[in-house]
Amino acid sequence: MSEIRKDIISGRYVILASNRISRPNDYNLAPPKCPFCPGNERETPPAILEIRKNGKWHIRVVPNKFPALLTGEKKPVLKRDGIHLKMPGKGVHEVVIETPKHDAQMYDMTDGEIHEVFKVYQERAKAISSKSHIKYLMIFKNRGRHAGASLVHPHSQIIGMPMLPVRVVNELNGAREYYDAHLSCAFCDIVREESGRQKRVIAENKHFIAIEPYAARFSFETWILPKRHEGRFEFFPETKIKYIAPVLKEALRKLDYSLNKADFNLLFHTLPPGEKREDFFHWHIEIMPKISYMAGFEWGTGFYINTVSPEKAAWILNNGSRAPGI
Amino acid sequence: MSEIRKDIISGRYVILASNRISRPNDYNLAPPKCPFCPGNERETPPAILEIRKNGKWHIRVVPNKFPALLTGEKKPVLKRDGIHLKMPGKGVHEVVIETPKHDAQMYDMTDGEIHEVFKVYQERAKAISSKSHIKYLMIFKNRGRHAGASLVHPHSQIIGMPMLPVRVVNELNGAREYYDAHLSCAFCDIVREESGRQKRVIAENKHFIAIEPYAARFSFETWILPKRHEGRFEFFPETKIKYIAPVLKEALRKLDYSLNKADFNLLFHTLPPGEKREDFFHWHIEIMPKISYMAGFEWGTGFYINTVSPEKAAWILNNGSRAPGI
Numbered sequence: 001m002s003e004i005r006k007d008i009i010s011g012r013y014v015i016l017a018s019n020r021i022s023r024p025n026d027y028n029l030a031p032p033k034c035p036f037c038p039g040n041e042r043e044t045p046p047a048i049l050e051i052r053k054n055g056k057w058h059i060r061v062v063p064n065k066f067p068a069l070l071t072g073e074k075k076p077v078l079k080r081d082g083i084h085l086k087m088p089g090k091g092v093h094e095v096v097i098e099t100p101k102h103d104a105q106m107y108d109m110t111d112g113e114i115h116e117v118f119k120v121y122q123e124r125a126k127a128i129s130s131k132s133h134i135k136y137l138m139i140f141k142n143r144g145r146h147a148g149a150s151l152v153h154p155h156s157q158i159i160g161m162p163m164l165p166v167r168v169v170n171e172l173n174g175a176r177e178y179y180d181a182h183l184s185c186a187f188c189d190i191v192r193e194e195s196g197r198q199k200r201v202i203a204e205n206k207h208f209i210a211i212e213p214y215a216a217r218f219s220f221e222t223w224i225l226p227k228r229h230e231g232r233f234e235f236f237p238e239t240k241i242k243y244i245a246p247v248l249k250e251a252l253r254k255l256d257y258s259l260n261k262a263d264f265n266l267l268f269h270t271l272p273p274g275e276k277r278e279d280f281f282h283w284h285i286e287i288m289p290k291i292s293y294m295a296g297f298e299w300g301t302g303f304y305i306n307t308v309s310p311e312k313a314a315w316i317l318n319n320g321s322r323a324p325g326i
Numbered sequence: 327m328s329e330i331r332k333d334i335i336s337g338r339y340v341i342l343a344s345n346r347i348s349r350p351n352d353y354n355l356a357p358p359k360c361p362f363c364p365g366n367e368r369e370t371p372p373a374i375l376e377i378r379k380n381g382k383w384h385i386r387v388v389p390n391k392f393p394a395l396l397t398g399e400k401k402p403v404l405k406r407d408g409i410h411l412k413m414p415g416k417g418v419h420e421v422v423i424e425t426p427k428h429d430a431q432m433y434d435m436t437d438g439e440i441h442e443v444f445k446v447y448q449e450r451a452k453a454i455s456s457k458s459h460i461k462y463l464m465i466f467k468n469r470g471r472h473a474g475a476s477l478v479h480p481h482s483q484i485i486g487m488p489m490l491p492v493r494v495v496n497e498l499n500g501a502r503e504y505y506d507a508h509l510s511c512a513f514c515d516i517v518r519e520e521s522g523r524q525k526r527v528i529a530e531n532k533h534f535i536a537i538e539p540y541a542a543r544f545s546f547e548t549w550i551l552p553k554r555h556e557g558r559f560e561f562f563p564e565t566k567i568k569y570i571a572p573v574l575k576e577a578l579r580k581l582d583y584s585l586n587k588a589d590f591n592l593l594f595h596t597l598p599p600g601e602k603r604e605d606f607f608h609w610h611i612e613i614m615p616k617i618s619y620m621a622g623f624e625w626g627t628g629f630y631i632n633t634v635s636p637e638k639a640a641w642i643l644n645n646g647s648r649a650p651g652i
Contacts, residue, residue, distance in 0.1 A: 007541035009500045009512050014541045014630045021633040068631045083519050084540040140622035148621025167628030174335045193409050214410040215333035215340045265622035295474025296466035296591035302493030304340045305394045307347040
């Protein structure tokens with residue numbers, strides 16, 4: 001069962017997905033039993049896409065066996081339930097198995113292998129966002145139990161959902177207002193500022209920059225931005241997307257060293273399929289390491305307390321030091 | 327050092343508080359060493375307020391030794407920092423030590439003792455929100471490490487901040503729109519609906535109701551609402567506030583049994599001091615048990631996935647069952 005409910009006060013949505021409670025509990029499921037390892041292809045639903053070389057797959061996209069949103073082609077409609085609002089939980093939920101290697105980290109992969117994974121993300125993102133009932137699309141990766149992962153084998157997920165979530169609406173509104181006030185994309189301005197100041201940069205090349213953002217919510221929060229303006233990740237040109245691999249690998253390697261392999265979430269922000277304007281928003285990646293717990297104050301206000309400034313975090317990462325308390 | 331930075335895109339604030347990194351790390355600090363236990367009063371800054379009986383304190387309010395916001399009486403002003411925005415981290419951060427008993431839970435306290443704690447919250451909330459530079463006030467309690475607590479001794483915190491946080495603005499806007507569309511307070515409507523349906527109620531008396539909210543973000547999220555409309559917690563009449571103790575105790579006792587004492591955050595939502603209208607908002611308490619980790623999808627979208635419906639959660643709590651996986 002999957003049902004979407006809308007909070008009548010804040011407008012936020014919640015997915016009630018009771019089937020997800022039966023997800024595998026054994027995070028450390030080792031190779032002979034891991035459902036994402038070669039040889040266990042029957043443990044997942046049939047593949048949507050496989051990238052094969054010499055007769056073997058090296059990237060595999062499958063429907064999530066325990067989907068948050070069930071597959072459906074029709075746009076679900078909000079209905080009243082007493083004073084409340086709900087609709088069927090329809091959408092898309094896919095898993096990208098990034099490599100056949102059970103224990104690989106992204107920085108262990110070659111630039112070419114990472115480029116292949118990004119091409120697969122783009123291909124699936126285009127296919128999913130072309131469906132008329134999909135209003136927003138999120139590509140994300142959870143590494144480790146504290147980041148919400150239920151399996152260790154390297155994988156990412158793509159969720160296509162039938163509405164725009166509150167936090168996305170906020171980010172889009174803010175970026176649109178910034179553009180209209182400054183006649184400039186806020187993300188382009190951030191790239192220019194950070195690349196110029198070099199106080200919060202942790203990796204950079206011709207086409208990408210990895211920074212500790214100025215108003216980081218979490219210690220060691222990291223963003224990766226393309227230098228060229230483009231609203232949609234899925235339409236970023238292939239000749240440029242391949243430059244992300246070295247920047248992503250350097251950022252993840254530095255984080256893993258300084259934070260002693262702390263769990264993290266990695267998320268893509270891209271324009272919703274239905275958005276007509278492309279001038280005010282710039283796709284990017286946000287990485288959020290899990291080295292402290294969110295407390296009541298943050299939950300209640302959305303006002304975060306961060307004990308390591310982004311300038312200090314960049315210094316620690318760039319100097320191969322360990323984070324305080326790690 | 328405490329500095330507030332504002333994200334130029336989303337408008338969210340972050341507090342950079344490097345001093346908080348030196349907070350005690352030893353969560354299980356036992357009685358002879360616990361800074362909140364009687365006899366160790368010198369381990370905290372001097373008390374702001376003490377409720378004494380027979381020559382001994384039984385509730386104590388002290389400034390937070392590691393404040394997120396430093397004390398200051400002037401309204402801090404946003405300044406540009408390159409393209410970014412920042413201001414000094416000024417405000418109020420107090421700790422309420424709820425009892426001299428190191429290991430007590432709220433449900434071990436008498437109704438009278440809880441009533442005293444609530445009167446202290448009200449007194450401090452009135453004093454703090456009367457300061458002209460305080461735009462919002464949050465009373466909250468973190469129980470357990472996963473909820474962000476750094477000490478086990480029962481305590482809560484009050485933060486007064488110099489601006490309205492994004493999430494509060496969203497909730498107020500949503501509640502105002504609901505009122506203007508329905509000419510009725512959304513929270514009053516929720517109280518009426520839930521009390522009538524009895525599908526999501528876990529404790530109730532003449533003046534308070536504890537429910538699993540319809541669009542619960544987290545499994546076993548619990549709200550406690552007064553039945554009488556009142557925008558501000560701190561002005562809720564004493565003759566009625568005393569009725570919260572039995573409802574709060576029953577809710578916490580049920581949660582602790584079904585979730586095997588899972589960590590939780592408990593937060594008060596109340597109108598900001600500067601808000602003129604009181605018709606559209608209704609103070610309440612939100613309790614968020616920490617039984618699963620937030621994953622990338624939730625972080626990126628603010629769109630939550632909950633695997634236990636509020637109806638099922640209420641059934642489990644009311645029938646003395648254990649939560650799935652507990």
